[in-house]
Amino acid sequence: MDLTFQDLFHFGSHALESVNDYEKLSKIFFGSRHDFLNLLVFDTNGKLLTSLAARGVRAQPQLSGVSAQNNLFFQEALGGKRYISPVFFGPNGPSIQIATPITKNGKIIAVVSGEIDFTLLWGVASKTSVEEGKIYLVDNRGARISDPNIELARSGENLRYREIVNLLVQGRERIDFNKYTNEVGEKVLASGVKMPSTGWGVVVEQNENTALKQRNQTLIIALIFAGANFALLALLIFSTFRLMRALINVGREREERERTIAFLPDGVIEYTGENQILAMNPAAKRHLDIAGLPINIYVSESAAIPAGLERLWTIFFPRQEREGGQGNIYEISFQKPEPRVLQIITVYIKGTGHLEEQRYLKIIHDVTHERPL
Template structure:
């Protein structure tokens, strides 16, 4: 009988073992919930940030291409006035002018002049060999027939088998009689102005890339040059670009890859710019984030587990309330219990360990939040936080002024004294700005040597006085490089200048540009209406 009793006892789970197992399970569950919650939150944040950055990059590239094609069009328009009476000009002089035009701007791979009959009067470079021949391509014939500015869709030239985009301007003599056109070509599969601008332009995130499509969905620029000319109009974002839409979204491309895409239409020529990042890049960052969290949590939770295992034999019912508290973490907001001593010594120690671990997690989360809002070099607010504050004030109808500041000739400081000295100058200037403005004002490092201050409840004239104090203080105060440093500043006011955050920064930047052009070391207020 005694033997049977002992055998039955061995089959039972001891209270100490049960409590230890329950506590271990609760802790592991808590950690899992925290990790899952952090994973999901970080995932959404990374996806949204990547989409926003890709859309911003696509917008900047679209603006660049738009300005580029306007300049190319202006170049042809200017040349059309020079060659309006090409029949009366010396062919050698015409060729020399075309060569000069092609080499000085690098806009076009080739430039040709065609008279009203379709005869190619001159072409640069001469190696193309079309001079003295009649045009044969449909694009050239369409340009000749239209007698208007013309931009072709990408096509393959039969004579050279090149993928080409063709742009032309009509030629009219002094009597207004049509005399043909001057046209330039871009060889998309060879070195051209697009390669020059974007060929060495990496994206911000590893693995990200961009491509440019024509108005009909054909690839005009891609990191894989063998794909140039490929029709990808079935791609979901390309089809939206063809319809004139811009935006950002998560998508699957024609090869089945899941991507985060930002896409923008180019107004001048109907092209589209698409910047994409593989979704795998986000997951790689998530894995690094989870590993970092585990590393930070390892020590406090290891200590916690050791304490629990050592005290498990002495814990009883009070342990249940602690387990319930830990089980709620990650699923709902939990206020940490006050640090009062418990009547049970073991429970008191365990409560302290739980508070320590959760406080460490909260401290880490708070630090990550602070890092996301702060410029690491100067300690000032970063650009993302500044833009959020501006939009919040605009939504609330709060009057404020924007002071945009740019250190004069900062590049020469880096070149002369080194980047470390340049960093000290930036921190020096940041201290001057923060010590000059009010505690309620917002100071931000906008990028490089450019800073922005938001002055709430201040008109442009009041902000001007603040900006002048900053400028004069910087000019007169000793600095890390030992020679005078100056700053140029531009000011815009909400809402007398604009009711848009982006437009306010743009107007202040224009005023800053005027200050630079006017000799630097001065402050200029933006004109009403951007005049």
């Protein structure tokens, strides 16, 4: 959840400083994070200072004029911890609440909380292909929180009576193979993995006969899904796709595209299949230590690297020993001018013809404080 908590802290801090500019802040926040339903900022006594709600989302009147001092999310955040709630069903549908402290000079000065639309993860699970099977999620209590069958997901049934779920709840990080009969009476073989960022469990089940032929594939699906974590899924599948829609709108000029990404806390680079840089937001320039960017620049592995653009070239052509992760997600470490670890996420936008017509995004997330250097 690191990316999501970073955005919560980033925009919560802005909300605390810009209490008279709700409309502008709401537009920026909910325009870049469509998965958030609201954002609430409390002082250290639990008094609600700022409340932002996405358009069409019902507010939370029960918090107006009432101290959040006795609420678990507030107590956890005030104690310096990140809070993640169980999935709950409110007036806006299934969602989870997260909270984190806002700090200044090492001191907690406020608490920010946000409600996240959980139907996002339902969509992810339903679109993850498993031959003659499915993928579902349980929370740290064993309750089913995601399933391709929406009615099953809505039921919130506790599945600890299944051995695989019970083991995940007890703390087992990985269960390779477990047999049981599912809710439709089908004998299945399942693999399970615990998501380290949330404590939730990912279970992939397949028809027993099919699974016996593809034992490794079932486990790999669970491992990949768990490793991606909710924050990354939210970024790639929800927020980024909405951002891409804005970026590729043919009616937008270059300046307007750059304004769209200017306020995002993560670095964003838009480029073509020929590696021509089309747009780069301030966060990307900061992460890559770029003072000025030439117009119509192409990043080429065979070309000489222009002075001051060494980091830009490195994220496009990383040396093998610097990579972490796999596929389109990897990490790169820099030692100069200061130690920094950047997580790079590459996303295809559009175009299947000539390279110059293809569009991609590179999203740059600073994970320095989470990684040993």
